[in-house]
Amino acid sequence: MIRVKGIKKAFGKEHVLRGIDVELYPGKCNLIIGLSGSGKTVFLKSILGLHSVDSGTVEYDGRILGDLNKNETKKLRQEMGMVFQGSALFNSLSIEENVGLPLNFFSKMNLEEKADRIKFCLNRVRIPDDAFVKMPSELSGGMQKRVAIARAIVLNPKYLFCDEPNSGLDPETAIVIDKLIHDITHEFGMTTILNTHDMNSVLEIGDHVVLLQEGKKTWEGKKEDVLTTDEKAVVDYVFRSNLFKQMRSALVK
Numbered sequence: 473m474i475r476v477k478g479i480k481k482a483f484g485k486e487h488v489l490r491g492i493d494v495e496l497y498p499g500k501c502n503l504i505i506g507l508s509g510s511g512k513t514v515f516l517k518s519i520l521g522l523h524s525v526d527s528g529t530v531e532y533d534g535r536i537l538g539d540l541n542k543n544e545t546k547k548l549r550q551e552m553g554m555v556f557q558g559s560a561l562f563n564s565l566s567i568e569e570n571v572g573l574p575l576n577f578f579s580k581m582n583l584e585e586k587a588d589r590i591k592f593c594l595n596r597v598r599i600p601d602d603a604f605v606k607m608p609s610e611l612s613g614g615m616q617k618r619v620a621i622a623r624a625i626v627l628n629p630k631y632l633f634c635d636e637p638n639s640g641l642d643p644e645t646a647i648v649i650d651k652l653i654h655d656i657t658h659e660f661g662m663t664t665i666l667n668t669h670d671m672n673s674v675l676e677i678g679d680h681v682v683l684l685q686e687g688k689k690t691w692e693g694k695k696e697d698v699l700t701t702d703e704k705a706v707v708d709y710v711f712r713s714n715l716f717k718q719m720r721s722a723l724v725k
C-alpha cells in the first residue's frame with residue numbers, strides 16, 4: 473500500500489498541493505480525477521519523488537521516500553513502472569529495444585532471458601511478434617500506448633503510475649487501454665495510480681477513486697458510488713453539463 477500523509481507542494485506563491493492524505497491500495501486501480509489544473513500530475517510526480525515536496529510523507533509498504541539509503545532507493549525505483557502522457561517511446565529504438573531498455577539498466581538477465589521477458593510483456597499487451605522489430609513511428613497511437621505499458625511492466629513492478637494513459641485516443645481504443653491496465657493490475661497485484669479526467673475510465677476501472685480539487689482531496693470512493701453520491705464535490709465534477717444533471721435526476725429518483 474502507498475500511504476500519503478499531508479503532502480504539500482508550492483511553486484513560488486502557487487500552492488498546488490495543499491495537504492493531501494490518501495491511501496492507495498494494492499491490486500486496485502486507484503484513479504485520481506479532477507479538473508485540469510487541480511494538481512493531478514504534480515501529485516503523481518510528488519509521490520514518485522520526481523518533485524520534492526514541501527511537507528508530508530509518502531510511504532511505500534512501510535518505506536518512507538526520502539528516508540531510504542541509496543540501495544533501498546534504487547530497489548524502490550525498480551519497483552515502479554510509469555506510463556506517461558504521449559507514450560514517451562524512443563523514436564530511434566525498435567519496439568523490442570524500447571521494452572528491453574529497463575532490463576538493460578536494471579536486470580542481470582542474460583540475452584535469452586531478456587528476449588523471453590520482452591516477448592512475454594509485448595504479447596501480454598497484444599503486440600504480435602512480427603511488430604517487435606518495427607519502429608514506434610510505424611505503429612498507431614493505441615499500439616504505441618500498449619508498447620509503453622509493456623515497457624512499464626517489464627521489470628515486474630509493484631507500483632504502476634499512469635498519467636492520462638488514454639489521452640489522444642479514440643473512445644474505443646481508450647477503453648481497450650483502460651481495460652488492459654485494469655486487467656494487468658489485478659493479474660499481477662500491482663498498486664496502480666492512474667490520473668484521468670475521462671469519466672468512461674472512472675466508470676470502467678475505478679476500483680478506488682480520489683477526487684482532487686484545487687490541490688485538496690475532496691472525496692474518495694468506488695466507481696459505483698460516483699454516480700449516486702450526494703457529495704457536492706463529486707456531483708459538481710461529474711454532472712457538469714445540463715444533460716448529465718438530467719441523467720442524475722433520473723438515476724437517483
Ligand SMILES: Nc1ncnc2c1ncn2[C@@H]1O[C@H](COP(=O)(O)OP(=O)(O)OP(=O)(O)O)[C@@H](O)[C@H]1O
Binds near residue numbers: 488515669
Ligand atoms: N513545474 C512547475 N512549475 C510551476 N508551476 C507548475 C509546475 N507544474 C505544475 N504547475 C502548476 O500546478 C498546477 C497544477 O498542475 P497539474 O499539471 O498538476 O494539473 P493537472 O490536474 O495534472 O491538469 P491536467 O488535467 O491539465 O493534466 C497548475 O496551475 C500548474 O500551472
Ligand SMILES: [Mg+2]
Binds near residue numbers: 512513
Ligand atoms: Mg496532468
